[in-house]
Amino acid sequence: MQLFERKLENEFRKALISWYLEEKRDLPWRRTSNPYYIWVSEVMLQQTRVDTVIPYYERFIERFPSLADLAYAKEEDVLKMWEGLGYYSRARNLQAGVKEVVEEYGSWIPETRKDISKLKGVGPYTAGAVLSIAFDVPEHAVDGNVMRVLSRILLIEEDIAIPRTRKIFEEVVMALIDKEDPSSFNQGLMELGATICTPRPKCLLCPVRDFCTAFHEGRQEELPVKSKKVKMKTVPMHSIAIRNTEGKWLLTQRPSKGLLANMWEFPMVENIPVSLEDMVKTEFGMNIGSLAPLTEFRHVFSHLTWEMKSYMAVTDDAAPEGFEFFSTEEVEALPKAVPVMKIWDEVKNRLFVKKT
DNA sequence: AACTCGGGGGG
């Protein structure tokens, strides 16, 4: 595949890499050559901004400093370190992949795309990112940034919302990638997309604008082409923080698959046909006292919105099947998704903060 | 190919 003239390809690589080496941000995972740490960072960075990831990355590698530390950690401890970061299956898949490396590969991360791609949670992007950054293997690592950058430079007008379009960009990268420094080349494309070739590009600062077809034609704002999907359900949710006579709280663990898998939460019901108290009676077979309203807020997922209403109540009953009572300290230690943490924070404010 | 899966930052 010939993208520019041969000489221009060399100039492009040189311009991109020298800009990257000069201007790259000082990020924690750029201060290490440990392939395991780079792997962790790439998984955390899936669909997640750099600034969000930094504190999670620091705490995670401090808590699980080696492949073996993560491989044999309790899943609950792993989820706790991931708490608030979202896409919790990433955490479980990362641990499964790491365990596989420890037990099947003698703690050596595979250095070919074929083998590393077999690991749980390692898709086409993460495979190429780890191979190129940690092992200097000239492999493509195509993410949203790379598609935005290259769609402009080469005026590629394919719809990036369609999965097979990514293959076009993978071929482009393989044709363009710098064989001497694939790490800086791939990271340079991503760094450019993250800092300059953003959705609203800052072309006057761009180190490769001379190579950019979209810039020459003044069409950079039109790219990349991305068809939009429109569907967003809203579900009313009611959550009740129920305390027993010992001052313990009733929680349940979500199923091991699906939304917020294995995270803990207070009893929740989707609708209230008549009264919420009756709903609790029929759903959980439990008697609770009067409900005290706690908080109301919206929690937006990718494809779903919860309209949360939360309450507090007390009970004399034992925990129903599938539920457990936990002390305040125990609740604190359980991995909880953000909407649950919001409710829990409000509970603590009401009960444990001295009112003036 | 279409759906599912979190959460937050920025225009």
Place this chain on the structure above:
DNA sequence: CCCCCAGAGTT
């Protein structure tokens, strides 16, 4: 309000 982010797994 909207978009979209260093994507992957499942169906």
